[in-house]
Amino acid sequence: MKKILFYGAGNISQSIIKGLINSGISKKNILCIDRNPVNTEKLLKIGIKSVSKKQLNNEIDMIILAVKPKDAFQACQEIAKKMDNLNIVSLVAGIKLHKIEQHFKKAKVARAMPITASAYGKGITAIYGKPASRILINKTKKLFNQVGTSIILKKESEINNFTGLIGSGPAYFFYLLKVYEKRVLKLCEGDKKVANKIISIFLDGISSSVAADISMDEAINIIASKKGTTEAGINSLKGNNVLQLFEKGIISAVRRSKEISDEY
Ligand SMILES: NC(=O)c1ccc[n+]([C@@H]2O[C@H](COP(=O)([O-])OP(=O)(O)OC[C@H]3O[C@@H](n4cnc5c(N)ncnc54)[C@H](OP(=O)(O)O)[C@@H]3O)[C@@H](O)[C@H]2O)c1
Incomplete structure (x- = not known):
């Protein structure tokens, strides 16, 4: 070779x-x-x-x-x-x-x-x-x-x-995961190894669900129940336009990539 x-x-x-x-x-x-x-x-x-x-x-x-x-x-x-x-x-x-x-x-x-x-x-x-x-x-x-x-x-x-x-995508998720890191660390009394293991397995679970071809809405519905905790969380995210804001972030990165390529 x-x-x-x-x-x-x-x-x-x-x-x-x-x-x-x-x-x-x-x-x-x-x-x-x-x-x-x-x-x-x-x-x-x-x-x-x-x-x-x-x-x-x-x-x-x-x-x-x-x-x-x-x-x-x-x-x-x-x-x-x-x-x-x-x-x-x-x-x-x-x-x-x-x-x-x-x-x-x-x-x-x-x-x-x-x-x-x-x-x-x-x-x-x-x-x-x-x-x-x-x-x-x-x-x-x-x-x-x-x-x-x-x-x-x-x-x-x-x-x-x-x-x-x-x-740039992984960085967005690392950024969002900072909220989890902070809160999971508290649950684990500051044990970073345990917290990292929990977050890593948590993400593997999400990844397996995507790999199993379960749609995003279906995956949410499996977790959420009427008037339950998940519904309360999702409704708050929706009310605060989190998806639109997330997409805006991605659009900014795409725009910057184009600007950089125009510089050369
Ligand atoms: N990092 C990423 O996640 C990623 C992802 C996709 C694409 N890229 C692209 O990949 C490229 C490299 O990124 P990187 O993060 O790996 O950069 P990096 O860590 O700075 O590595 C580039 C290396 O090349 C050396 N170098 C530059 N010119 C050279 C030359 N003429 N002869 C020999 N060595 C030379 C640099 O030396 P000095 O330290 O002395 O400058 C440096 O050690 C970038 O153009 C970036 O856009 C990066």
């Missing part, structure tokens, strides 16, 4: 690499490049070797570009100096495909938007590429399916919707 190189080995690369290792990919097929030794040392500890930029060669089948947007063009130039006929998957938020493509004569380029839960096999990744890059798109899908699930987007602009909804 040819090798995958993570160009930029920070937060998101490390999450994907951990997920890939857990899914059984051989460590010797994963390489990384990062100018920050903290990242390369972290990866070395889990058996992933870093290479120098001089070692870029055709043994590498796919480069995952995972640097911050401000560093992306310089990274492309560095790669283009050493390789051209290659497959690049850019994870860089906000930089459109053609802006990456213009650095290379022959490279096939796709974009992917993963999430850090890839580390636990719970990744959700959106993939976009031009029809001419079908082979790369399918390869990318296969790769990201090893760390969760993925969807292929028809239009590049849909990446903004995905980012606002799924990319």
Whole structure:
């Protein structure tokens, strides 16, 4: 098997690499490049070797570009100096495909938007590429399916919707869960381990219900009874327009994603 190189080995690369290792990919097929030794040392500890930029060669089948947007063009130039006929998957938020493509004569380029839960096999990744890059798109899908699930987007602009909804999504739920964390901790007399276990199993239960194809309303109705506690809670949430406010938050994130992509 040819090798995958993570160009930029920070937060998101490390999450994907951990997920890939857990899914059984051989460590010797994963390489990384990062100018920050903290990242390369972290990866070395889990058996992933870093290479120098001089070692870029055709043994590498796919480069995952995972640097911050401000560093992306310089990274492309560095790669283009050493390789051209290659497959690049850019994870860089906000930089459109053609802006990456213009650095290379022959490279096939796709974009992917993963999430850090890839580390636990719970990744959700959106993939976009031009029809001419079908082979790369399918390869990318296969790769990201090893760390969760993925969807292929028809239009590049849909990446903004995905980012606002799924990319930023876990943070919305962490934010909401702060209410639970505070109250569950009180119930557990401040024992964080017990509180975390309760919240984690609580979320697993919700997740299992979704996976069992039970609709959201059905799931609520199974819990709620007339004049009961759940009905009182839900009515209060409805009365305070919580759903509309939640959706407003998502719309703001989608809008920001679009603004960022217009900046580059
Ligand atoms: N984090 C996420 O959840 C997530 C999700 C989806 C997409 N993304 C996208 O993925 C990209 C990376 O995000 P991240 O959070 O993983 O960033 P990060 O933790 O900052 O990692 C990027 C690493 O790349 C290094 N780097 C930058 N330019 C380089 C170059 N030319 N040669 C070698 N190393 C270079 C950086 O070094 P320095 O520290 O010296 O700058 C840094 O260590 C971003 O564009 C982001 O939009 C992130």
